[in-house]
Amino acid sequence: MPEKMILFSGSSSVGKTAVLRRLLPYLKEHGHTPMVCKIDCLCSEDAALYCSLGIHAVSGLSQDICPDHFLVSNLPELLAHANRHACGLLFIETAGLCHRCSPATEHSISGCVLDCTASFHTPARLGPMLTQADFLVLTKIDMISQAELELVRGQLNRINPGAVLFPIDGLAGYGIEPLGDWLLSLPDCKSFENDRLRHSMPAGVCSYCVGETRVGGLFQQGVVGKIEFGDDL
Numbered sequence: 001m002p003e004k005m006i007l008f009s010g011s012s013s014v015g016k017t018a019v020l021r022r023l024l025p026y027l028k029e030h031g032h033t034p035m036v037c038k039i040d041c042l043c044s045e046d047a048a049l050y051c052s053l054g055i056h057a058v059s060g061l062s063q064d065i066c067p068d069h070f071l072v073s074n075l076p077e078l079l080a081h082a083n084r085h086a087c088g089l090l091f092i093e094t095a096g097l098c099h100r101c102s103p104a105t106e107h108s109i110s111g112c113v114l115d116c117t118a119s120f121h122t123p124a125r126l127g128p129m130l131t132q133a134d135f136l137v138l139t140k141i142d143m144i145s146q147a148e149l150e151l152v153r154g155q156l157n158r159i160n161p162g163a164v165l166f167p168i169d170g171l172a173g174y175g176i177e178p179l180g181d182w183l184l185s186l187p188d189c190k191s192f193e194n195d196r197l198r199h200s201m202p203a204g205v206c207s208y209c210v211g212e213t214r215v216g217g218l219f220q221q222g223v224v225g226k227i228e229f230g231d232d233l
Helices: 016-029 046-052 067-073 075-084 146-159 176-185
Strands: 004-009 034-040 056-061 089-093 109-115 135-139 164-167
Touching: 004 016, 016 034, 016 046, 016 089, 016 135, 016 176, 034 046, 034 067, 034 075, 046 056, 067 075, 075 089, 135 146, 135 176, 146 164, 164 176
Parallel strands: 004 089, 004 109, 034 056, 034 089, 109 135, 135 164
Antiparallel strands: none
């Protein structure tokens, strides 16, 4: 089995792929054999990008299924695939769609990638994929001032004081070495058996999850949430 399973989660367009395309060759140059799986919904060309760098890569397309639920359902197969290809490091890049889901497991190394140029309120809206991450990658640091970067650092330290922060310029590659060295310094996982999610997934068993298209209370079954209006009598 792989020595480490490393999750790269984060919202869409924060720079997850830009960081990985710098990080994976760095790890390969230092004698390691990384593999990456890109989880997306309808299409993805990222696997071809990683393969062009000499990195073994696969894509998983969830189609009509929540991509994070899809990922967790495929973890045993991904680990087995990495083992067959003798890849010691399994990187998983999430689709970056749901801010509430967190497919991180207790035996994985969980990272969350954030765009420093996003709204100052964005981190508080990310849920467990940020609050339970082991490390945080701050991208696009070349587009903000040092003072603004320190404000972002302070906010993230309040939300997740235990996470290690890595400011990175994914385009230029600045900051990749400290992240790569830190990941390699972590102890290898002895076994992925009996692994568990760090946080439960949101319920996804309403009538719309299984194809219902009609709108109205008569057609809503399963787990259904309703807004509470304070002005109702």
